[in-house]
Amino acid sequence: MIPFDAVYLIAETLDEAVTAYREELAAGRSARYFGGGTEIVTLARGNKLHAEVFIDYKRIPECRRFEPQAGYIGAAVRLNQLVDAVVADGVKAGGGAVAAGGALALLALCAGGVADRTVRNSITVGGNIAGQLPYREAVLPFLLFEARARVVGPQGARVVPLRELLVKRLQLAEGELLYALEWDPQAVAAVPTARIDSLAGHFYRRRTADSRVDYPLVTVAMMRTKAGIRAALAGACGYPVRSAAAEAALNEPGAPGERAAAAVAALEAEGAKVRADHRASADYRRALLVSALAEGLSALEVPK
Amino acid sequence: MKRFNSPASYTLRVNGEERAVVAAAGETLAHVLRRILGLTGTKIGCENGDCGACTVLVDGVPTKSCYTLALDAADAEITTIEGLSDTPVQRAFLAENGFQCGYCTSGFVLNAHALLRKHHQPDPATAREWLESNLCRCTGYEGIARAVDRAAARGSTTTQ
Numbered sequence: 001m002i003p004f005d006a007v008y009l010i011a012e013t014l015d016e017a018v019t020a021y022r023e024e025l026a027a028g029r030s031a032r033y034f035g036g037g038t039e040i041v042t043l044a045r046g047n048k049l050h051a052e053v054f055i056d057y058k059r060i061p062e063c064r065r066f067e068p069q070a071g072y073i074g075a076a077v078r079l080n081q082l083v084d085a086v087v088a089d090g091v092k093a094g095g096g097a098v099a100a101g102g103a104l105a106l107l108a109l110c111a112g113g114v115a116d117r118t119v120r121n122s123i124t125v126g127g128n129i130a131g132q133l134p135y136r137e138a139v140l141p142f143l144l145f146e147a148r149a150r151v152v153g154p155q156g157a158r159v160v161p162l163r164e165l166l167v168k169r170l171q172l173a174e175g176e177l178l179y180a181l182e183w184d185p186q187a188v189a190a191v192p193t194a195r196i197d198s199l200a201g202h203f204y205r206r207r208t209a210d211s212r213v214d215y216p217l218v219t220v221a222m223m224r225t226k227a228g229i230r231a232a233l234a235g236a237c238g239y240p241v242r243s244a245a246a247e248a249a250l251n252e253p254g255a256p257g258e259r260a261a262a263a264v265a266a267l268e269a270e271g272a273k274v275r276a277d278h279r280a281s282a283d284y285r286r287a288l289l290v291s292a293l294a295e296g297l298s299a300l301e302v303p304k
Numbered sequence: 305m306k307r308f309n310s311p312a313s314y315t316l317r318v319n320g321e322e323r324a325v326v327a328a329a330g331e332t333l334a335h336v337l338r339r340i341l342g343l344t345g346t347k348i349g350c351e352n353g354d355c356g357a358c359t360v361l362v363d364g365v366p367t368k369s370c371y372t373l374a375l376d377a378a379d380a381e382i383t384t385i386e387g388l389s390d391t392p393v394q395r396a397f398l399a400e401n402g403f404q405c406g407y408c409t410s411g412f413v414l415n416a417h418a419l420l421r422k423h424h425q426p427d428p429a430t431a432r433e434w435l436e437s438n439l440c441r442c443t444g445y446e447g448i449a450r451a452v453d454r455a456a457a458r459g460s461t462t463t464q
Contacts, residue, residue, distance in 0.1 A: 002330025008375050010306040020305060041332065041371040042352055054329075056376065118366045118415060118437035119353050213436050 002044040007053045021175040022154045024053045035127030071185040075126025082111040106141045109204040116213045140221040140232040143242040145183040168239040203296035209279045218288045222296040237272045260293035314378045319387030334358045334369035345385035356438030359411035366415045385410035392455045393417045402451035404442035
């Protein structure tokens, strides 16, 4: 349970949510937006989070809208909605290296690596991206798609490139709610490959220390566009990251392994240091990262 | 906009019955089911969303009740283990000795029940993906896996 008295508000519209936040703030009460609540409830129980008011946004239509084919996913969409949307195509999520075709598949793969099946019934896209944990893997495809974040708050609404909003953590002003992510579906259409032994356009690899249901040591999501290879990473550093310098290294000529190593070096030179913790050393994570990136390059590239 | 101060008064629909609840707004579904409604078949293990002992169905979807606020389920159909009776999954667990201490069993049964309602004949990867959400410290999982296979093979289309 949440071990302190709190007020629970259920908003039906964006305006209700933002107005409630503003009013509670004006009354001197701390407020938080509430999605699936998995992280909020567990952190609150551990006395690592406190708020006097929780504002539930899951009933708001703009937050519930799920139209990935049209390039729109609301923040209240559950991760399993992404996973289940592509199971019929035969793409299975969770850990394996799959060069899968179609942007929808990459959404499913990244979402499907998070937690376990039952927990994914509760975790929302917005909650995962806004969470305090360092992994936030559901955001990776949106970074690759160069998605835009739809945000609303006491100062009004704005649409901002996600890469500008997500700098280690979401840079939201007090009272702002990220309510949807959108992207141009035509711009992320996979480039057909000349290789007959791989599917086109996308790569995903997730490495854990022990079982599949675990926080990742590294998660790599890659995509090939007409302009070259894109890569977004989670687990290796303390936050999800897509690095222009790393991508430049990946798109240089050379053997996949060399380019992958150069990409990781470029990433760290920018300040995104590969981390060490009780699960793995930085050296081991770095090796996994280089290996996964090299594997992705091999899977995605048209042979010259 | 609905507003719930603490303590909050609301109704939960549990196992087909409307149940009145007065509880703190921050109270989890697991605690409301057990302490207030007396439905102790839902167990509390890790209270961190890891073990699955607290699994219930919310609108037919497996949900870990230890991190779900009861208020968040106030407009849903909640099914606890007490709401299942003589289902194919339960008969299979008995036939295949799919339990020892029984603490994890209600969570496994509800999750498996939902799995077989969605996938009548789940492939091994799908069954594993679903059942990974529940931990058992006693059985080593063989009996549980056999039980799910048995229920799937014999068909679990009987509604419950």
